Amino acid sequence: MSTVNGVCHHDCPDSCGWTVTVEGGVATKLRGNPDHPYSYGELCPKVNRFLDRVYSPDRILHPLRRVGAKGSGPFERISWDAALAEIGARLNSIIGEHGGEAVMPFSDAGNQSILATQGISDRFFNHIGATQLLRNICGPTVGAGVSMTNGSSLCADPLDLEHSRLILLWGTNTRLTNRHLWPVIERARASGARLVVIDPIRTLTADEADQFVQPLPGTDVAMMLAMMHVIISERLTDADWIAEHTFGFDELADHVAEWTPERASGECGVDADVIRALAREYATTRPAAIRTLIGAEHHEHGAMFYRTLACLPALTGAWRDRGGGLMRSVGSWQDRLVDGAALSRPDLLDGRVPRTLNMSRLGEILLDEQPPVRAMIVWNSNPLVIVPNAEKARLGMARDDLFTVVHEQFLTDTAKYADIVLPATTHIEADDVTPSWGHLWMGWNEAAIEPLGEAVNNSECFRRIARAMGLTEPLLYDDDMSVLKAALPTVDLDAMRRDGWVKVPFPADGRPWADGGFATQSGKVEFVSARLERDGHPALPTYTASGEGPASPRADRFPLQLMTPKHHTRFLNSGYSHLPKHGPAEGAPFVELDAADAAARGLGEGDCARVFNDRAALELPVRISRRLRPGVAAIPWGWWRHQHPDGMVANSLTNDTLTDWGGGVAFSDTLVQIERA
Numbered sequence: 322m323s324t325v326n327g328v329c330h331h332d333c334p335d336s337c338g339w340t341v342t343v344e345g346g347v348a349t350k351l352r353g354n355p356d357h358p359y360s361y362g363e364l365c366p367k368v369n370r371f372l373d374r375v376y377s378p379d380r381i382l383h384p385l386r387r388v389g390a391k392g393s394g395p396f397e398r399i400s401w402d403a404a405l406a407e408i409g410a411r412l413n414s415i416i417g418e419h420g421g422e423a424v425m426p427f428s429d430a431g432n433q434s435i436l437a438t439q440g441i442s443d444r445f446f447n448h449i450g451a452t453q454l455l456r457n458i459c460g461p462t463v464g465a466g467v468s469m470t471n472g473s474s475l476c477a478d479p480l481d482l483e484h485s486r487l488i489l490l491w492g493t494n495t496r497l498t499n500r501h502l503w504p505v506i507e508r509a510r511a512s513g514a515r516l517v518v519i520d521p522i523r524t525l526t527a528d529e530a531d532q533f534v535q536p537l538p539g540t541d542v543a544m545m546l547a548m549m550h551v552i553i554s555e556r557l558t559d560a561d562w563i564a565e566h567t568f569g570f571d572e573l574a575d576h577v578a579e580w581t582p583e584r585a586s587g588e589c590g591v592d593a594d595v596i597r598a599l600a601r602e603y604a605t606t607r608p609a610a611i612r613t614l615i616g617a618e619h620h621e622h623g624a625m626f627y628r629t630l631a632c633l634p635a636l637t638g639a640w641r642d643r644g645g646g647l648m649r650s651v652g653s654w655q656d657r658l659v660d661g662a663a664l665s666r667p668d669l670l671d672g673r674v675p676r677t678l679n680m681s682r683l684g685e686i687l688l689d690e691q692p693p694v695r696a697m698i699v700w701n702s703n704p705l706v707i708v709p710n711a712e713k714a715r716l717g718m719a720r721d722d723l724f725t726v727v728h729e730q731f732l733t734d735t736a737k738y739a740d741i742v743l744p745a746t747t748h749i750e751a752d753d754v755t756p757s758w759g760h761l762w763m764g765w766n767e768a769a770i771e772p773l774g775e776a777v778n779n780s781e782c783f784r785r786i787a788r789a790m791g792l793t794e795p796l797l798y799d800d801d802m803s804v805l806k807a808a809l810p811t812v813d814l815d816a817m818r819r820d821g822w823v824k825v826p827f828p829a830d831g832r833p834w835a836d837g838g839f840a841t842q843s844g845k846v847e848f849v850s851a852r853l854e855r856d857g858h859p860a861l862p863t864y865t866a867s868g869e870g871p872a873s874p875r876a877d878r879f880p881l882q883l884m885t886p887k888h889h890t891r892f893l894n895s896g897y898s899h900l901p902k903h904g905p906a907e908g909a910p911f912v913e914l915d916a917a918d919a920a921a922r923g924l925g926e927g928d929c930a931r932v933f934n935d936r937a938a939l940e941l942p943v944r945i946s947r948r949l950r951p952g953v954a955a956i957p958w959g960w961w962r963h964q965h966p967d968g969m970v971a972n973s974l975t976n977d978t979l980t981d982w983g984g985g986v987a988f989s990d991t992l993v994q995i996e997r998a
């Protein structure tokens with residue numbers, strides 16, 4: 322019997338430490354590692370049963386070839402040699418006839434470790450001159466928004482919330498999505514901090530707050546401008562800090578003069594007095610922290626949300642304090658340890674500049690893009706459940722002339738559309754380094770068991786595909802340890818392996834910008850941004866209603882705003898809904914709406930409703946909810962097609978308009994109508 326330490330690889334901010342007990346080559350227990358400096362031995366309702374996933378009878382353990390129609394299900398087992406022979410021949414012939422750009426990668430952060438996301442794969446696609454994928458479905462828009470104010474996407478350390486006396490959780494559902502940060506918040510509250518949650522949904526985090534503020538989806542910028550109005554007009558600003566470390570204050574003051582709380586209230590639906598009181602409390606409490614994560618970027622004006630949010634701490638000098646300022650993903654601090662070029666080797670492009678396509682437009686890419694994408698290699702992602710406008714993506718993946726390879730652990734909705742499916746290891750079957758975007762420890766993950774069946778990790782998968790194509794570039798065949806060493810030039814990997822993690826450098830006093838030093842052109846926080854103006858955006862923080870919102874012409878036919886949020890404690894994105902101890906425990910898909918909206922449609926609890934717009938129609942049981950404002954509906958997201966009564970998914974309905982900048986997507990600016998089915 323032995324125990325082996327690793328780090329959870331899921332696309333979750335917590336990157337918890339785990340310990341695997343191995344008996345006779347079989348993992349018999351997986352528990353939280355009590356020594357982990359952030360998760361202290363706790364995992365979560367998904368990963369507490371991780372071994373159910375590893376040893377699931379539904380795991381793909383051998384290469385498969387599709388024998389029925391795309392999406393229909395039947396596959397036959399084939400050997401790796403046969404699979405690679407077919408993949409090599411098909412890719413070479415497509416590239417020979419149409420060039421490298423006819424091949425497109427599709428991946429996300431299903432395993433967010435370094436080898437799993439970029440080891441060999443980036444080099445492979447660069448070398449063949451493939452279409453580049455813009456992977457901006459989660460997070461980059463937050464960074465792009467904050468950068469326009471602060472000059473970089475770096476923010477404060479969320480663990481410093483412990484020192485805060487006022488915490489605004491603004492567009493983040495901590496208790497569901499970032500559960501190991503919750504004890505830190507509770508410690509701050511035990512020392513007197515007040516907690517305010519700002520979210521269009523009364524989430525389980527909102528239920529535990531001292532105050533819950535519920536704006537209509539996509540309207541927060543109006544509320545932020547009104548808070549600035551109050552802070553400036555009541556002289557609650559930190560004038561010294563503003564004078565030294567900000568640019569454009571006078572213009573901002575003029576600009577927000579007209580944004581009275583009453584005017585903002587008309588947009589966001591929050592009482593003017595509530596906005597006023599929140600602004601006063603925020604400006605007069607120290608340290609005051611704003612903690613945000615990802616969910617609020619999923620709007621047409623998602624980047625403007627974060628650009629505007631980042632102005633608030635600069636007005637009040639909140640950056641002066643440990644536990645003050647803005648906290649978001651700490652991924653950008655972790656990235657500083659990674660030599661991205663050594664990992665992906667852009668020099669392998671050899672002067673070519675292939676087109677870049679945005680992953681959120683998968684349907685449009687596969688159906689309309691010219692010259693067409695003729696081959697797609699998918700790993701670390703389940704696009705047919707997770708991209709917006711998913712029905713369009715499904716039609717694209719059904720194209721007969723598209724050659725698709727999916728490297729997966731399970732026969733997901735996406736894998737069912739593959740020509741060839743290749744078996745992927747789980748995280749206890751391969752070594753890797755796993756960064757975190759929720760804390761400052763980068764973790765070593767030691768393989769606990771041998772790969773099951775014929776599964777291989779992602780880097781090995783790409784080495785095999787390269788070999789099958791006859792590629793001779795030596796960089797495509799570097800072993801995993803060489804890739805990690807190149808990627809982490811300043812990290813002592815042996816020490817990391819021995820200790821389990823290294824801490825990423827971060828200012829010791831927890832006050833990265835107490836004395837300014839912002840990375841903007843002016844070196845200051847930019848209330849006015851020449852850069853934004855140059856790019857065709859408003860130079861000042863500006864509220865614009867969504868093109869698919871209640872004020873848009875579309876609302877005549879589709880009057881309800883649809884949210885499709887993360888909701889299930891046992892799911893991680895679309896992962897786990899298919900496992901027997903996870904999915905059924907969460908029930909089944911439903912549509913949630915306010916009692917008044919339901920009554921107006923003659924709908925009661927449990928009735929079957931038709932939820933539709935011009936992208937798709939879904940039939941779902943109704944749940945009457947007190948979590949939503951009238952005019953807002955929700956279909957919790959993460960279920961697969963076969964789990965929905967009509968073979969659709971929540972994302973069949975969602976909006977694939979890209980965000981103002983940052984390359985994100987407006988999932989949560991989706992209008993629908995609901996009627997009795």
Ligand SMILES: Nc1nc2c(c(=O)[nH]1)N[C@H]1C(S)=C(S)[C@@H](COP(=O)(O)OP(=O)(O)OC[C@H]3O[C@@H](n4cnc5c(=O)[nH]c(N)nc54)[C@H](O)[C@@H]3O)O[C@H]1N2
Nearest residue numbers: 492493494498519520538539614615616617887892893894
């Ligand atoms: N259990 C569980 N944990 C997870 C995940 C999971 O699927 N399940 N997924 C992981 C991933 S990939 C990510 S990116 C993180 C995301 O972590 P979070 O960003 O914390 O989670 P989300 O639920 O995406 O969004 C947070 C909140 O933003 C709100 N929101 C949406 N629009 C607006 C708006 O206009 N204004 C305001 N104020 N709020 C808005 C949503 O209602 C939601 O409650 O969670 C990670 N953790």
Ligand SMILES: Nc1nc2c(c(=O)[nH]1)N[C@H]1C(S)=C(S)[C@@H](COP(=O)(O)OP(=O)(O)OC[C@H]3O[C@@H](n4cnc5c(=O)[nH]c(N)nc54)[C@H](O)[C@@H]3O)O[C@H]1N2
Nearest residue numbers: 429430431432459700701702703707728745885894895896
């Ligand atoms: N409506 C709606 N849509 C959303 C969101 C939302 O809140 N609402 N959230 C968005 C966000 S924030 C995100 S991050 C995306 C998530 O989108 P995805 O990352 O595509 O989500 P997952 O469902 O976690 O899919 C990951 C897949 O990777 C596989 N996998 C895990 N480990 C490995 C590995 O080591 N190798 C290989 N080859 N495969 C592996 C898993 O089996 C799983 O099927 O979804 C986005 N879509």
Ligand code: SF4
Nearest residue numbers: 329333336337365368
């Ligand atoms: S999914 Fe998140 S909370 Fe659960 S064990 Fe992994 S890192 Fe921790």
Ligand SMILES: [Mo]
Nearest residue numbers: 332459460615
């Ligand atoms: Mo995400």
